[in-house]
Amino acid sequence: MKRTNQFLLLLALLAGLFTVQAQPPLGPGPGVPGPVAFAGIRSPQAQGMLSLTTLTGTIQQFTANDESILDGFTFNTGSKSIAVSFPPHLGQAIQTAGKAGKSITVTGSSDITPEGESVFRLVSLTNGQTVVTDTPPAAPAVLPTPTSVTVKGKVIDYQRDRQGQVSGLRLSDQTLVRVPPHVITQLLTIAPNGSTISVDGFLHPIGEGQVQLKKQTVVEASLITVNGQSFLVR
Known part of the structure; x- marks a missing residue:
């Protein structure tokens, strides 16, 4: 009788062991980030947080890319002249809001180009009540027909x-x-x-x-x- 009880007890322990092994691993469910998700390596596209600077001065001259598309201007702060850059799709708005020789305020961050040149990347431009902010371009309603x-x-x-x-x-x-x-x-x-x-x-x-x-x-x-x-x- 004693041996029978011991055998039944052994079977119960083995059954419990297999039951535990069959359980799914502990951790967050699908779609819920675990600790590794926060501690992992960031993607190459991640830029992190940028320190912004606000400067007041005057536009000296507008500048363009290789295709003569407006994408920046030289900016005189009174103590120095810096190169300001912005996405080309802001060209019309920037040219309207910031005339050459007129005092404006720009907010952005300093950066170094791949060529080793110092540039101030514009986030916003303010001229009185007019504010131009760097936002993504709107998708065209109709794609242009190639000529x-x-x-x-x-x-x-x-x-x-x-x-x-x-x-x-x-x-x-x-x-x-x-x-x-x-x-x-x-x-x-x-x-x-x-x-x-x-x-x-x-x-x-x-x-x-x-x-x-x-x-x-x-x-x-x-x-x-x-x-x-x-x-x-x-």
């Missing part, structure tokens, strides 16, 4: 971006021809400076809210012809 063009001319220079990398070429009529980065090496070989070429492609549109400081045509190349030989750009 196909053919341009011809002599290559007078190769366009370089702010990192010094070749991003396209400029023709004698100042048309800027854009090509993908992976075809630059081929382009330098088949169309050196002085070459006369023909380019089929599409006009690069000016986006909503953008301002082109200097009138120029920008073409995204799809076909380049040099000395009767055509090259498809992919």
